[in-house]
Amino acid sequence: MAAVTNAYTTASAKGIREDLTDKIYRVDVEDTPFMSNVGTTTCKNTLHEWQTRAISALNLSNAVPEGDEVARSASTPNVRLSNVCQISRKDATVSGTLEEVDKAGRDSEMAMQMAFRTIELRKDMEGILISNQAFANSATRNLRGFEAWLRTNTSFGATGADPADPTVTPGTTRTDGDQRAFTEVLLLDELQEVYTAGGSVSMALMGPGQKRTASSFTGRAASQVMVSKNEIRQATQLYDSDFGTVKLTPHRYIRSAGRSCLLVDPDNVKVGYLRKFVRFPLAKIGDAETRVILSEYTLEMSNEKAHGIIADLL
Numbered sequence: 001m002a003a004v005t006n007a008y009t010t011a012s013a014k015g016i017r018e019d020l021t022d023k024i025y026r027v028d029v030e031d032t033p034f035m036s037n038v039g040t041t042t043c044k045n046t047l048h049e050w051q052t053r054a055i056s057a058l059n060l061s062n063a064v065p066e067g068d069e070v071a072r073s074a075s076t077p078n079v080r081l082s083n084v085c086q087i088s089r090k091d092a093t094v095s096g097t098l099e100e101v102d103k104a105g106r107d108s109e110m111a112m113q114m115a116f117r118t119i120e121l122r123k124d125m126e127g128i129l130i131s132n133q134a135f136a137n138s139a140t141r142n143l144r145g146f147e148a149w150l151r152t153n154t155s156f157g158a159t160g161a162d163p164a165d166p167t168v169t170p171g172t173t174r175t176d177g178d179q180r181a182f183t184e185v186l187l188l189d190e191l192q193e194v195y196t197a198g199g200s201v202s203m204a205l206m207g208p209g210q211k212r213t214a215s216s217f218t219g220r221a222a223s224q225v226m227v228s229k230n231e232i233r234q235a236t237q238l239y240d241s242d243f244g245t246v247k248l249t250p251h252r253y254i255r256s257a258g259r260s261c262l263l264v265d266p267d268n269v270k271v272g273y274l275r276k277f278v279r280f281p282l283a284k285i286g287d288a289e290t291r292v293i294l295s296e297y298t299l300e301m302s303n304e305k306a307h308g309i310i311a312d313l314l
Helices: 033-037 096-100 109-129 184-197 208-214 218-223
Strands: 039-042 047-052 079-084 086-095 203-206 238-241 244-250 261-264 270-281 288-300 308-310
Touching: 033 109, 033 203, 047 288, 079 288, 086 096, 086 109, 096 109, 096 288, 109 270, 109 288, 184 238, 184 244, 184 261, 184 308, 203 208, 208 244
Parallel strands: 039 270, 203 244
Antiparallel strands: 047 079, 086 288, 203 261, 238 244, 261 308, 270 288
């Protein structure tokens, strides 16, 4: 049908106000499961150090005759470990005009930009802390990531290898091996190994594909609950093993599309801060303002025997 003759329409009209919603929508990931569950500590230097100690093994032959002369035992010294504080930062620059004009969805452009940069920085730190990153105490300091610490309770594919002893060769990482399927047997074997070593795993970080696999493990059957006919609960969040209850946590930043499952005892690992989310402005060089947010932090692997890794997963 034709339009009414000489009808004045929006196509030619002037002065129509824009219809811009006063909201900003985003679906970006901002969760940081590792940092949110482990403890924190304070660093006093760029090289952060701590000590570990192992007591002697169980001696079932510990019986001596009455009046026996004591053969004095040698003492075992503590092990001194270290990690460097890495600096990670984000910045935002906003012109004076943009900060002044009337904007939709926010009053201050700088405040919004800094809020987003803070989220981005936390995501970067999360990924670095759980990574296979090597220790480097140079002009640009790199902390030793979680994967690069684990040497005791480990499972890896053929051609894979554990990192070197950090007290001898600090700058090495885990060697990737042939990838294999994630199975319940692998999970139980590593939980048993950590338990035997003295750890108490309560959180397993894994890629989304491995999380789907873990939800089908038979160990979850006893934890099923009755729901209405309109609701299906497939996912498993808690795995009740012979060695304790473990929270199965999908993680978006596990490296190489989730090739590792990290078994974490939150009481035996910490994020150490020399400077914790410091914000400051840079000197102005024109009609714009720049603000920086940075963190100087490290990973304190209180005792790597408390954790485990199932590496080289498909």
